Amino acid sequence: MRLGLVPLLLAFWLLLNQSLAPGHWLLGLLFAVVVAALAKRLRPLGARPKRPLLAVQLLWHVFCDIVRSNIAVSSIILGAPHRQPRIGFLDIPLDLRDPHALATLAMIVTATPGTVWAGHDQANNILTLHILDLQNESVWIHTIKERYERPLREIFE
Amino acid sequence: MPLSELPLWFALPAALLLILSGLLTLIGCLGLLRLQDFYARIHAPTLGTTLGAGGVLLASMLVSSGLSGRWVIHEVVIGLFLVMTAPVTTLLLMRAARFRERAHLVRPPERQETKRSAEEDTP
Amino acid sequence: MLLPAALYFALCCFGIAVIFATVRLWLGPSAQDRILALDTLYINGLLIILTLGMELGSLLYFDIALLIALFGFVGSAALAKFLLRGELIEP
Incomplete structure (x- = not known):
């Protein structure tokens, strides 16, 4: 699970839908978690950016x-x-x-x-x-x- | 609200950004036409994809925010996507060009010219 | 008054840029030159669509521009990859 991807994808979802309604938060969070969980298999090597x-x-x-x-x-x-x-x-x-x-x-x-x-x-x-x-x-x-x-x-x- | 009644603090930066990015994109495409070598030409359209696209996207954000009366910033998505993808295309093209030159599928222009002049000298 | 004039100026610039890129697409001489010109063409098309969206005051043009960005990248990358390998999908 790539935890860093979740807020990024959620932000993209909200930007694309042009709304901050609770329904969009929920749906976007669902999509973000699913995609972040799948992304680990696409590239197992993770980056650890500091500073x-x-x-x-x-x-x-x-x-x-x-x-x-x-x-x-x-x-x-x-x-x-x-x-x-x-x-x-x-x-x-x-x-x-x-x-x-x-x-x-x-x-x-x-x-x-x-x-x-x-x-x-x-x-x-x-x-x-x-x-x-x-x-x-x-x-x-x-x-x-x-x-x-x-x-x-x-x-x- | 019609476009001409947009407040000045939205209209003025947007107009300047549009003029700047229009000129930069035009210069980039002029370079595509003017430069002699493919390796020189590959640098030219980068002008349009960096500051050219960035200026239009910022202007679009300003104008649509001013027109609709709320913050419209979804152009950021296009900007991020362009930043991520435009270098990839250029990289792939560069690799393809070097590969084809090494495989002698295309002859670089300098070598063609020297060959032609050598042929003219021999008879 | 200033903004519509700037919009027309930018549209003219992008239009002339499209003509330049088309000339390069026509002249070539090599395949990679043509792909570079096609790449430039889709970027210019995207910028024209965004400028038109500002001029007509519609937010719908944003989605078209996003789609052009997505498909333009896929097309250029596929063409460049084809030059590199001679096939798109490697076994």
Whole structure:
């Protein structure tokens, strides 16, 4: 039984139905408990996130980075006829091992415009990133290692 | 209540958000057209799925809350769903593109050009 | 007055964006380019539906947008998976 899923599914049910009537609470709670009980079989490995405040801070950092890279990618596209961007792959060695943390890192990196997760070597724990405008490799490595990987390690490991 | 009588503190942020996200989505699709390489193009639509969709969803929340006189926030569901699914599609496409390039099903454009110029040089 | 103008502006932007994505869908050149264009098309369709819902002041459009998000993702993911493996359902 995934207890964390119950309030999430209940909140979704109430949001979708646009009501806080007691009947909807009851029906939503029933559905949430049944689905949460079934979800354990779908994926037996559970995540144990710690430090919610750090997670909120990480979310805020990701939002700021998304806004910043939106601006950067827009300017690249508007300048594209004269100057095509320097695309390239970048290999970054990771210290992160937890699969949920890796999945979260993949979502963060791919959701940010300008970077896409292009692969992960499980044996050597090396991440391959694809970057739209590869000017300064050390800046990218620093961003991934310090800004995303360190909080993710503290949250998930 | 008609749309033009919406109070200003709902209408003004909603209008700004709509203009911003419209421009961002348009720039994203322009990038789809303008950039030369598939690996460059895969970055362009992310503009529309992050801030573009986010702006329209926020504006929609503001406008429907203002129109119906209560809090309408069920757009959060679409936002969460987009946040969860859009990176998955991009990841799968990236893997598919790299797999096809490795399997020589498609030739990357640089290699095609060098081949063509080499053919022109030989005769 | 400001909000209807912004709505029309956003609709125009999304409409032109749909045209750009359609041109990329037409030109290709590779299959993954076409799938990327289709992915962009469904996102733009969703945004157009949401904007129309605001303009017509109806909450019904929300459900349509939610369905477009659900089915668009399933379609794009299935197409990308097909490119990756050549089959959708693995034994």
